Amino acid sequence: MFKERIEGLIDDYVNKYQGRRSVMTKWRKPLVGFASAEDQLFEELKEVIGPSHALPEDLLAGARSIITYFLPFEEAIIESNIKGENSSKKWVVAYRETNQLIHDLNQHIKAELNTLGQEVKTVSATGNFFEDELISEWSHKHVAYIAGLGTFGLHKMLITSKGSAGRIGSLVVDFESPPTDRPEEEYCLYKVDGSCTQCVARCVNGSLQENAFDRHGCYDACLSNGEVYSDMGSPEVCGKCTVNVPCSDRNPIR
Numbered sequence: 001m002f003k004e005r006i007e008g009l010i011d012d013y014v015n016k017y018q019g020r021r022s023v024m025t026k027w028r029k030p031l032v033g034f035a036s037a038e039d040q041l042f043e044e045l046k047e048v049i050g051p052s053h054a055l056p057e058d059l060l061a062g063a064r065s066i067i068t069y070f071l072p073f074e075e076a077i078i079e080s081n082i083k084g085e086n087s088s089k090k091w092v093v094a095y096r097e098t099n100q101l102i103h104d105l106n107q108h109i110k111a112e113l114n115t116l117g118q119e120v121k122t123v124s125a126t127g128n129f130f131e132d133e134l135i136s137e138w139s140h141k142h143v144a145y146i147a148g149l150g151t152f153g154l155h156k157m158l159i160t161s162k163g164s165a166g167r168i169g170s171l172v173v174d175f176e177s178p179p180t181d182r183p184e185e186e187y188c189l190y191k192v193d194g195s196c197t198q199c200v201a202r203c204v205n206g207s208l209q210e211n212a213f214d215r216h217g218c219y220d221a222c223l224s225n226g227e228v229y230s231d232m233g234s235p236e237v238c239g240k241c242t243v244n245v246p247c248s249d250r251n252p253i254r
């Protein structure tokens with residue numbers, strides 16, 4: 001019951017949000033996934049990401065489920081970010097507005113669920129990582145993977161059925177909802193049969209290689225965009241490896 005209700009809540013909210021005059025960004029229909037707080041993969045995340053990664057129970061006492069959603073950017077935003085070394089202004093606007101949308105949407109979901117007597121812990125879309133190590137306290141993309149929203153690409157981003165160009169939000173709740181099945185197959189063409197390395201070719205500074213990823217180099221590219229767009233709040237963005245590639249706006253194996 002909650003599942004359909006939450007999917008409807010998210011869909012309606014995003015639709016109305018992009019109708020606001022002050023909002024320039026357009027999103028395609030969101031994807032929503034659910035995970036059990038008991039999923040063993042949360043423990044394994046501590047090994048993959050680091051011991052500082054939180055468990056659902058660390059965020060909310062009595063955590064039972066996690067809700068995650070992917071907000072896919074519309075085509076025009078994806079296309080705008082193809083040319084040049086720096087992120088496009090449209091991409092930066094989309095990044096900023098989506099972060100705000102995630103904040104507002106989380107508050108909306110929380111308020112709705114609170115009225116039904118449920119407890120909710122929201123997590124910020126950005127900034128929840130340790131800057132020195134660039135290790136996340138709560139990795140939305142890994143949580144979204146656990147909740148069945150997609151599989152990881154060579155570019156380290158989650159590839160969903162609507163691609164990888166977009167942003168992810170997640171919340172922890174105190175009620176059980178049936179977990180979403182994780183995909184049985186890889187979505188990344190490199191992982192399927194080695195037939196694609198387009199994201200590597202698109203990386204602006206060589207941080208992304210076929211067999212290596214320099215997260216500090218990648219962060220440098222994001223900081224450099226922050227300098228270029230200092231008048232827009234110095235957003236730490238790049239996203240060049242997620243555009244003009246087979247997994248930008250779709251699952252490339254389908």
Ligand code: SF4
Nearest residue numbers: 153154188189196199
């Ligand atoms: S561009 Fe190709 S190799 Fe890179 S993540 Fe997408 S499908 Fe995988």
Ligand code: SF4
Nearest residue numbers: 203208218221238241
């Ligand atoms: S986000 Fe930018 S710097 Fe980082 S891997 Fe992708 S293209 Fe390279």
